[in-house]
Amino acid sequence: MKRLLPLLLAGSLSAQSLQLVVNLRSGAIVFQEDCGQLLDRSIPAGSLFKIFLAYAALAEGSDPARTVFCPPSSPTLPVRDSCWFRAGHRNQDLVQALANSCDRYFMTLAERVPIDAFVAFLDSLDLVVQIPDTDHNHEYTAGESMVGLNPHWRFPPLKLLAAVAWLVYGRCVPGGNSLRILEEKFRAPLRRGLREAAVYGTAQGFQENLDFKVSGKTGTFVRVIPQLERSKLSGIFVGFFPDPEPEYCVLVFNAAGNGREQARAAGVRVRKLLAAGKIHIRR
């Protein structure tokens, strides 16, 4: 049974979704659609963790130009021993690994960052890890938790959005006032990674819907429905626009559908808001 129960939610996230658009200058929420009162709850961050792990590793002295080889792998291998992309990403540096969300790259990065330091880093970004004391939680290694494979690590959506906006772009949104001062030089590869994700990586669906440059990061995780004894994919996406000086941030979470689909949904939502005159960007 081990590994077959990555996420037990008692069906609580089924048919639930959240879309948020925040003005990064004023901090105002300019659009909100919350099906399931998710704003008051905590959601898994999935591969958004890779952004935090990237910064933590850079702060530990990791070289962003160092490459890791991601070979082809069998679908029967667990992701922790391979990568979600079974054909293999080949050689990946930090920017490419962020763009492609390469699991193998980030599992090697996780070996360089002590879990206690990582949890303290998240805490300094107002992301307090509250891990439920369940048997299932103990199935995950420190590395798996740090790359976002442990769905028990959850955060309130607005705090998650605030932490990513602050970490990558130095933009403050509501609730982010007490965030620590970060090193500007470590932000540059994160920005490039999120931009390249929209160009050729997992966030292309966001870019395809918009005629100005954007950036973003997807996350996909497995949700098990015990009653049905099967699993489904859930997804999250955080996007910024316009690139490289974003004025808005969008977060989309959906219990049904992977991260790529949420990136596309975010693009459609932003396009509609622009057409309706609800948001405006400087060209």
Ligand SMILES: [Zn+2]
């Ligand atoms: Zn890979």
